[in-house]
Amino acid sequence: MFADDTTITVCGKNLEELQENIAIVMDEFSSWCQCNRLILNENKTVITNFTLLRRLPGTYFDSKLTFSDHIHYVCQSLNKAFYAILQLKDVLDESGIVSVYYALAHSHMSYNIMAWGNAKDKDRVFIAQKRLVRLMYNIKPGNTCRPIFKSKQILTFPCIYILKCVLYVKRNPSWFNTLGQFHQYNTRNGRLLSIDNHTTNSFKQSPNYNCTVIYNNLPNFLRDIDKYEHFKHKVKSYLADNVFYSVKEFLEKSD
Known part of the structure; x- marks a missing residue:
């Protein structure tokens, strides 16, 4: 039996x-x-x-998609970069220190950022980034980092997120609908992306929704650029010059 x-x-x-x-x-x-x-x-x-916690290549996912564990991991990586730069400051010149920053810090902040860059605890990463920049350029506590971000053309963490979102849209235009597709008239807003109807907050946290909203808030002269590499260069310069400290600040900036 x-x-x-x-x-x-x-x-x-x-x-x-x-x-x-x-x-x-x-x-x-x-x-x-x-x-x-x-x-x-x-x-x-x-x-x-x-397990409720799973790390897919480079990113920690939890059951509620809070990404708190991944953000903790990124902050730890930035702290390691901080101590590495602290040890190397007296040995390397500025270009060498910047190379270390991009290798040990920027790479962790930018990796798969579309998934977790709008999470609740995201500001922890930006705080750790500013701590790094203060060390690199000897900025005293209490003084703003904005002038250094702009003069050195280093993207803030929110700007890295914004850049990745708009580049995603530009690389995959067939995945998005424009307002111009729904009528025959050539209007000023024809290049804007249409946003699906939604009733839940979870939808507003989705990468596609955030990419659409962010892309629509780019200045017209940037949205009108068709060539990808030219678009990437111009958007990156625009973000570096404006030094946005949050996505909200970017969205509130007038065209």
Whole structure:
């Protein structure tokens, strides 16, 4: 006689605790099988690990998509960059320090930023970035970093996010509809992207929605550029010159 497949769920706060709990449960279940004259087929017994936190290439995803764990990881990376630059400041010239910044800090801030760059804890990353810039250019506490961001053409964390969003739209125009597609007249707003009707806050957190809103708020002279590389260069210069400290600040700037 064969019994149906049986599933046992075991929980643990960490891997070590989970392994201990599995061993205990398996002993108890084996004893139960013996008492009930059942034979446990160990060759067909499989342990499957499920977790609420998953790191896909370079990015930590949690069950509620808060990205708090990933932001913590990025902040740790920026802190490591801080101490690396602290050790190298007296050895390298400015161009060398900037190269270290882009290798150890900018790369972590920009990677897959469209997924997590608008998360609740995003400001932690920007604070860590400004701490780095203060170290690189000897900016005293209490003094603003804006002039340095502009003069050195270093994009703020919000500007990195904005740049990635608009480049995503420009690379994938067929994935978005423009207002001009819905009527035959050539109007000033014909190049604006249409926004799907929505009723939930979760929709407003989606990358596609944010990309659409951000792209629509670019100045007309930037949206009118067709060639991708030229568009990328001009948008990057525009963001570096304006030094936006938040997406809200960018959206509120008039054309």
